[in-house]
Amino acid sequence: MQKLFIEESKNGPQILFDPEANNYSVTGRSFPENAIKFYEPVFDWLESFSPPPNAELNFNFELYYISSSSLISLLEVLRKINNFKINGTSIKINWRYDDDDDDMRKIGEDFMNVLGLPFEFIEN
Amino acid sequence: MPYQEQNTDPQGAFDTYYQGVLSATKEQQADVVVLHFGQMSKERVNDIGFEVESRMRDLGASKGSIKRVFSIIVETLQNIRLHGEKDPKGVQSTYLIVKKDEKGYCVTTGNLIFEENVPSIESRIKYINQLDPEELKDYYMQVLTNGEISHKGGAGLGFITIAMKSKNNLNYRFKPLGDGLSMFELESFVSLN
Numbered sequence: 001m002q003k004l005f006i007e008e009s010k011n012g013p014q015i016l017f018d019p020e021a022n023n024y025s026v027t028g029r030s031f032p033e034n035a036i037k038f039y040e041p042v043f044d045w046l047e048s049f050s051p052p053p054n055a056e057l058n059f060n061f062e063l064y065y066i067s068s069s070s071l072i073s074l075l076e077v078l079r080k081i082n083n084f085k086i087n088g089t090s091i092k093i094n095w096r097y098d099d100d101d102d103d104m105r106k107i108g109e110d111f112m113n114v115l116g117l118p119f120e121f122i123e124n
Numbered sequence: 125m126p127y128q129e130q131n132t133d134p135q136g137a138f139d140t141y142y143q144g145v146l147s148a149t150k151e152q153q154a155d156v157v158v159l160h161f162g163q164m165s166k167e168r169v170n171d172i173g174f175e176v177e178s179r180m181r182d183l184g185a186s187k188g189s190i191k192r193v194f195s196i197i198v199e200t201l202q203n204i205r206l207h208g209e210k211d212p213k214g215v216q217s218t219y220l221i222v223k224k225d226e227k228g229y230c231v232t233t234g235n236l237i238f239e240e241n242v243p244s245i246e247s248r249i250k251y252i253n254q255l256d257p258e259e260l261k262d263y264y265m266q267v268l269t270n271g272e273i274s275h276k277g278g279a280g281l282g283f284i285t286i287a288m289k290s291k292n293n294l295n296y297r298f299k300p301l302g303d304g305l306s307m308f309e310l311e312s313f314v315s316l317n
Contacts, residue, residue: 010170033202065198067195067285068199069202072268072281075268075269098187101191103191110265110268114268
């Protein structure tokens, strides 16, 4: 499957989902005015991606700022990632945040509690 | 002259109101961090966010308070772009004042709304203001997990997020400006740690 690449912009994070390189990452700031529209290609990509059998996928999230409408879209992204578990894929989320950014850590914890996905919290 | 008698020019009334807010601000012992008056474009939201960030860094603000003020500004301005009304000439007039005094940072915005929407906005803010931090977090989780995006693209988390980042009550004011339009002023504080 072709990789997904969205370049970082002023209000949108860089998104790279590259199965060949086994690299899945969302990095930067997320506050596009229309978050649903921004994340639509990500939803589409995740819906058409089927990981190889017994795959172990690590998704790296390193976000500096997330607006409230982006939160809803990111939760949806994580729900779609969570769906891969049905096929026996093992998933881990690496949630990186600035060392003094408690709010960002809490957002990760909230996502973890809502979805029941394994999260590793990494302070930068 | 009472405002009711000059009810054909909401834009003029908006301008006058802003001039009043501005001169009151200048009389206070507060540093003005950023000012905006006029049309609020998508690009302007980004630019103001980054401008405030760099000004606050220059003022020696902590990373935490910069992020909180940045967040409040983005949520407030995106709210206004999504829900704010336009004047009869089609301009979505908005003002924003970010100021700093010895207690902390204060973000004030003003924009036009339809008078008929005053009660629903007021009741949402009142509801949020009477929640303690734990209740506010529960309410936030509830809206987040049931998150439905309105036809305008809003997630219903704007005021909640502003209140959580501010950690203070939200102050607000409405003032009828004529032609069924009202001024909606919102003020949030970020206290210095």
